[in-house]
Amino acid sequence: MTSIITEMFRNMVFTEHELQYMQGKLKKIRLQKKDFLLQEGEEVHDIYYIHDGCLRTYFIDTTGKEHTLQFAVKGWWTSDYIALFGRERTKSVSYIECIKDAVLYQISKDDFDILCDEMPKISRFHIKNLESAFAAFHRRILENLTLSAKERYLNFIKSYPTIEQNVKNYHIASFLGITTESLSRIRREIASE
Amino acid sequence: MTSIITEMFRNMVFTEHELQYMQGKLKKIRLQKKDFLLQEGEEVHDIYYIHDGCLRTYFIDTTGKEHTLQFAVKGWWTSDYIALFGRERTKSVSYIECIKDAVLYQISKDDFDILCDEMPKISRFHIKNLESAFAAFHRRILENLTLSAKERYLNFIKSYPTIEQNVKNYHIASFLGITTESLSRIRREIASE
DNA sequence: CGCGACGTTGATTTGCCTCAACGATTGTGG
DNA sequence: CCACAATCGTTGAGGCAAATCAACGTCGCG
Numbered sequence: 001m002t003s004i005i006t007e008m009f010r011n012m013v014f015t016e017h018e019l020q021y022m023q024g025k026l027k028k029i030r031l032q033k034k035d036f037l038l039q040e041g042e043e044v045h046d047i048y049y050i051h052d053g054c055l056r057t058y059f060i061d062t063t064g065k066e067h068t069l070q071f072a073v074k075g076w077w078t079s080d081y082i083a084l085f086g087r088e089r090t091k092s093v094s095y096i097e098c099i100k101d102a103v104l105y106q107i108s109k110d111d112f113d114i115l116c117d118e119m120p121k122i123s124r125f126h127i128k129n130l131e132s133a134f135a136a137f138h139r140r141i142l143e144n145l146t147l148s149a150k151e152r153y154l155n156f157i158k159s160y161p162t163i164e165q166n167v168k169n170y171h172i173a174s175f176l177g178i179t180t181e182s183l184s185r186i187r188r189e190i191a192s193e
Numbered sequence: 194m195t196s197i198i199t200e201m202f203r204n205m206v207f208t209e210h211e212l213q214y215m216q217g218k219l220k221k222i223r224l225q226k227k228d229f230l231l232q233e234g235e236e237v238h239d240i241y242y243i244h245d246g247c248l249r250t251y252f253i254d255t256t257g258k259e260h261t262l263q264f265a266v267k268g269w270w271t272s273d274y275i276a277l278f279g280r281e282r283t284k285s286v287s288y289i290e291c292i293k294d295a296v297l298y299q300i301s302k303d304d305f306d307i308l309c310d311e312m313p314k315i316s317r318f319h320i321k322n323l324e325s326a327f328a329a330f331h332r333r334i335l336e337n338l339t340l341s342a343k344e345r346y347l348n349f350i351k352s353y354p355t356i357e358q359n360v361k362n363y364h365i366a367s368f369l370g371i372t373t374e375s376l377s378r379i380r381r382e383i384a385s386e
Numbered sequence: 387c388g389c390g391a392c393g394t395t396g397a398t399t400t401g402c403c404t405c406a407a408c409g410a411t412t413g414t415g416g
Numbered sequence: 417c418c419a420c421a422a423t424c425g426t427t428g429a430g431g432c433a434a435a436t437c438a439a440c441g442t443c444g445c446g
Binding site: 144 | 278323327
């Protein structure tokens with residue numbers, strides 16, 4: 001029997017019993033474009049696996065500007081990690097918005113922790129993911145320190161071609177930390193080369 | 194018996210046997226100011242626990258400028274995480290320099306992975322650390338997107354008072370992503386308030 | 387003492403932002 | 417299916433924060 005579980009854990013092999021056990025902790029969620037998975041101030045207890053569609057995590061600063069932290073497409077996991085993983089649990093500081101109709105699977109962080117304790121292969125999977133993310137974060141910080149807006153944009157469309165198709169330019173701008181006007185000028189410049 | 198191991202794992206309790214087993218995988222390292230723990234191009238196999246002193250991780254961009262990714266003081270762990278945790282293992286892209294005489298304990302990533310497999314409490318410890326770091330990274334990216342150089346500086350000296358004492362201003366500047374001149378002007382501005 | 391490393395200051399430049407206006411594209415109700 | 421509105425993207429003018437370039441104090445150390 002094939003299951004969403006095997007997709008979530010990158011084709012890891014499970015027994016029928018394990019599959020049913022894990023399945024019981026999952027909840028399927030359908031979202032439409034513009035729906036919010038999470039809004040600022042809400043309590044955060046869950047993590048979400050994206051089976052299809054596209055979401056973005058952003059927060060709004062004191063001047064009202066949006067800043068995009070992360071996009072998530074098929075195969076990715078998302079949540080408000082600041083609230084969920086921070087040393088002291090806080091309410092959500094960000095918004096997670098559906099930007100392309102999506103199908104998600106939700107599991108509570110508590111249940112996920114239990115799975116990690118009960119099943120070493122899940123624990124290893126989680127560690128591997130976190131380590132990869134760790135490296136990716138270092139790379140992103142390093143890029144932010146080093147590259148010009150234009151270079152960061154070129155980098156983005158090269159690194160995330162799947163995401164580029166789903167998102168608006170102003171989403172990309174807010175991810176890169178620039179204004180839509182600047183991005184527009186950058187795109188013109190690139191087109192003229 | 195008290196051991197460096199209990200310090201490394203935040204007062205976790207171990208049996209005498211466990212302590213000796215783990216001790217066998219550790220190597221003590223002493224570094225003096227200006228020594229390098231790691232240089233660009235070297236192979237990376239180990240992670241390092243800082244028992245004392247201060248280190249900084251930086252890399253040099255194509256124009257020769259230094260960018261500081263991370264400082265590390267007592268109680269922290271460090272390595273070139275891009276090389277060590279990245280999906281494909283690469284040689285080091287950064288330098289880790291001792292900026293205050295230091296005592297470290299080295300353990301290979303392979304051995305650490307073995308410990309995680311053999312000892313669930315180590316696995317949980319590792320996951321907890323990675324998750325906290327994950328949240329911290331999100332916060333740092335968010336700050337970089339939001340705050341002015343002056344705000345980031347004030348934030349830095351508030352968040353890391355222990356580090357501030359050990360590092361030069363130009364280290365802080367390269368951590369914040371600004372020039373030493375700009376930092377100097379910011380400090381003057383703050384002093385005059 | 388004298389040298390090198392570090393920090394400061396000033397003048398100028400630059401990359402990106404802000405504000406304002408105007409096309410282009412998308413979506414929706416009649 | 418069209419008409420119109422809303423959303424999104426582009427362009428221009430002007431401004432500002434931080435970079436660059438250059439010079440000069442200051443501190444610590446051989």
